[in-house]
Amino acid sequence: MTARGARPGPLAGIVVADFTRVLAGPYCTMLLADLGATVIKVEGPGGDETRQWTPPARDGEATYYLSVNRGKRSITLDFDDPGDLAVARDLARRADVVIENFRPGGLDRFGLGYAAVCDENPDVVYVSITGFGRGSELPGYDVLAQAMSGLMSVTGPADGPPTKSGVAIVDVVTGLHAGLGALAALRHRDATGEGQHVEVNLLSSALSALVNQSGAYALADVVPQRLGADHPSIFPYGPFPTADGDLVIAVGNDRQFTRLCGILQIPDAAADARFARAADRSARRDELRPVLERALDARSAMEWERLLSAAGVPAARILDVGEAFDRARALGLDPIARAGDAQTPGVRHPISFSSTPPHYPLAPPGPDADRAWVLSFLGEQGRPDDRSRRRTRHRPRGSSGAGRAR
Structure with missing residues (x-):
């Protein structure tokens, strides 16, 4: 050289x-x-x-x-x-x-x-x-x-x-x-x-x-199907409607779910045996979804993002590409x-x-x-x-x- x-x-x-x-x-x-x-x-x-x-x-x-x-x-x-x-x-x-x-x-x-x-x-x-x-x-x-x-x-x-x-x-x-x-x-x-x-x-x-999708087939002979914005193994994990737009919530463990229910002021859901474990929530997502959506309708996506993030619950509004650059700058990522x-x-x-x-x-x-x-x-x-x-x-x-x- x-x-x-x-x-x-x-x-x-x-x-x-x-x-x-x-x-x-x-x-x-x-x-x-x-x-x-x-x-x-x-x-x-x-x-x-x-x-x-x-x-x-x-x-x-x-x-x-x-x-x-x-x-x-x-x-x-x-x-x-x-x-x-x-x-x-x-x-x-x-x-x-x-x-x-x-x-x-x-x-x-x-x-x-x-x-x-x-x-x-x-x-x-x-x-x-x-x-x-x-x-x-x-x-x-x-x-x-x-x-x-x-x-x-x-x-x-x-x-x-x-x-x-x-x-x-x-x-x-x-x-x-x-x-x-x-x-x-x-x-x-x-x-x-x-x-x-x-x-x-x-x-x-x-x-x-x-x-995980190809792994499902290689390991368990399961052919995955379309679930829209849902995750095949985790719930809640995806977008949910709020008072003014969608908010993505990513609850990966039981502790986060308990925090989510506390911020949403639905403690009964956290105590409900049907939703106690991650596998239960995934299996009964059709029962849990309306409970979450009713609670989320009380505030805007921005308000919920702020409240949930402060409580350690992963949440984010859905941004366009221009807004994504602005968010990256705000996070110091240049x-x-x-x-x-x-x-x-x-x-x-x-x-x-x-x-x-x-x-x-x-x-x-x-x-x-x-x-x-x-x-x-x-x-x-x-x-x-x-x-x-x-x-x-x-x-x-x-x-x-x-x-x-x-």
Whole structure:
């Protein structure tokens, strides 16, 4: 890593070749960039599709694209052009991490698949993001994964149709899994000198993210159903009407339920044997619900939120996204980060570090904005480079480097 390319952060010195587009991959690589990795985003001649996904837009640029691409350098490469393809291969050869979300095998014909890259860069961490695994040709769209994973089947009103999440949550979770896999593989490389192929897919990520719902089937052969905003195992746990709007109440144990009944001035409910334990309340939710709703009708959602929170009962009004940012500020979370010289706003990295905080030196790049920088950067790397010396230094005593993943 050259001094000119160095950046602060826990991933300083790591070079990421980003052959991804749309959401799961770009979200993953943006988080890595926030933490100091040098991320070089490779786009085809048509650019990342999300550049065109409007509205909304900021200064003519799609906010969808801007939201997941800060901190990166961009170069446009046409793999059908021999010169551009040579640049792409050089980048993959020099990178610590290659991340791609082409269809399975889509990069093989360009000499950019795992086997070819590993042949020239044996300790590379190569991360493939697919829709449904390497054996499937189904396109990796989030909404398909939401449908196929069962997520839509458990989302929405009990008497209504299956509903997709309000955000492409499977893409987001898959991006997080890709980042976790890359970091775990880098740790393994530091310890052994060996790279490897990391694979994540939308369907497996969705099944994992369904946690208790998918666990109900895996562990007890129970197929969960839609319950609207209710929780399958806990009650009260969800929105309830008040005098002026809904309030979310999250009672997770018997002690909290007793406190809730005290604040709502319904002590008989707390003493009622039908509602004494969490399992009882869940089984008899249809009997308990009207008791709670009658009591909650006496005050506004804001009043109840204040009273219940003060008593240690988890409760919150349902906010829109703008109000959510205001609440985060009020809680001291500072949710907005500004990137680059243009101070382009975006959502702050979600992880805090006491010694190596995230940095935001680069705004989301325009198409091919950094071609000259990238070509110069690759030219400066040379071989053997600083990364090779660093890897040798971290190799365990007695290791010859033999047996690397091929």
